[in-house]
Amino acid sequence: AQKITQTQPGMFVQEKxxxxxxxxxxxxxxxxxxxxxxxxxxxxxxxxxxxxSYDEQNATEGRYSLNFQKARKSANLVISASQLGDxxxxxxxxxxxLEGAQKLVFGQGTRLTINP
Amino acid sequence: DAGxxxxxxHLIKTRGQQVTLRCSPKSGHDTVSWYQQALGQGPQFxxxxxxxxxxxxxNFPDRFxxxxxxxxxxxLNVNALWLGDSxxxxxxxxxxxxxxxYFGPGTxxxxx
Numbered sequence: 001a002q003k004i005t006q007t008q009p010g011m012f013v014q015e016k017x018x019x020x021x022x023x024x025x026x027x028x029x030x031x032x033x034x035x036x037x038x039x040x041x042x043x044x045x046x047x048x049x050x051x052x053s054y055d056e057q058n059a060t061e062g063r064y065s066l067n068f069q070k071a072r073k074s075a076n077l078v079i080s081a082s083q084l085g086d087x088x089x090x091x092x093x094x095x096x097x098l099e100g101a102q103k104l105v106f107g108q109g110t111r112l113t114i115n116p
Numbered sequence: 117d118a119g120x121x122x123x124x125x126h127l128i129k130t131r132g133q134q135v136t137l138r139c140s141p142k143s144g145h146d147t148v149s150w151y152q153q154a155l156g157q158g159p160q161f162x163x164x165x166x167x168x169x170x171x172x173x174x175n176f177p178d179r180f181x182x183x184x185x186x187x188x189x190x191x192l193n194v195n196a197l198w199l200g201d202s203x204x205x206x207x208x209x210x211x212x213x214x215x216x217x218y219f220g221p222g223t224x225x226x227x228x
Contacts, residue, residue, distance in 0.1 A: 106158030
């Protein structure tokens with residue numbers, strides 16, 4: 001079974017600094033996808049970034065980048081120039097294929113707090 | 117372009133009751149997945165619907181059932197509610213064959 005581990009329960013960062021949120025994964029599949037979602041206190045899961053296992057380049061979306069190290073099975077999220085609005089829960093997830101269906105397996109999350 | 121919508125936003129039920137949660141997928145999407153998120157946890161996969169059929173189910177009892185309609189909208193039904201069913205229920209939609217699932221705002225269910 002696939003597993004996602006996020007070892008940082010909470011992170012505190014000064015505004016405008018860069019922050020790295022850690023994510024390691026475990027899978028025996030050769031083809032897989034990794035995602036990061038942001039969950040504000042309102043509850044909605046907001047898609048941030050996706051990395052496919054065969055993608056050679058690290059994914060980037062605006063201020064978000066995914067530091068993908070396949071050999072180490074890590075997929076860390078880097079947020080550059082953090083803003084107060086970045087304060088939220090962040091979840092790392094992996095796509096698991098189940099006989100044609102796709103389910104997401106989530107980690108426990110990291111609560112990020114941006115201080116002014 | 118409308119995103120994923122869910123109703124109701126909040127719900128309070130008592131043990132033993134039944135509840136129905138509703139989800140409308142993002143425009144153009146044909147696949148709907150349901151997740152349960154207990155307080156302080158990551159979401160857990162309940163099941164996925166495509167072409168009005170349940171494609172896969174996570175580790176949830178038969179008290180949890182669902183339906184998908186021809187317009188791709190979906191319902192999640194939970195019978196004989198337990199206190200432990202209190203959670204945020206998230207609906208996600210996607211296009212078959214595409215990677216990304218987009219989530220709705222969720223329904224917060226409290227079972228007393």
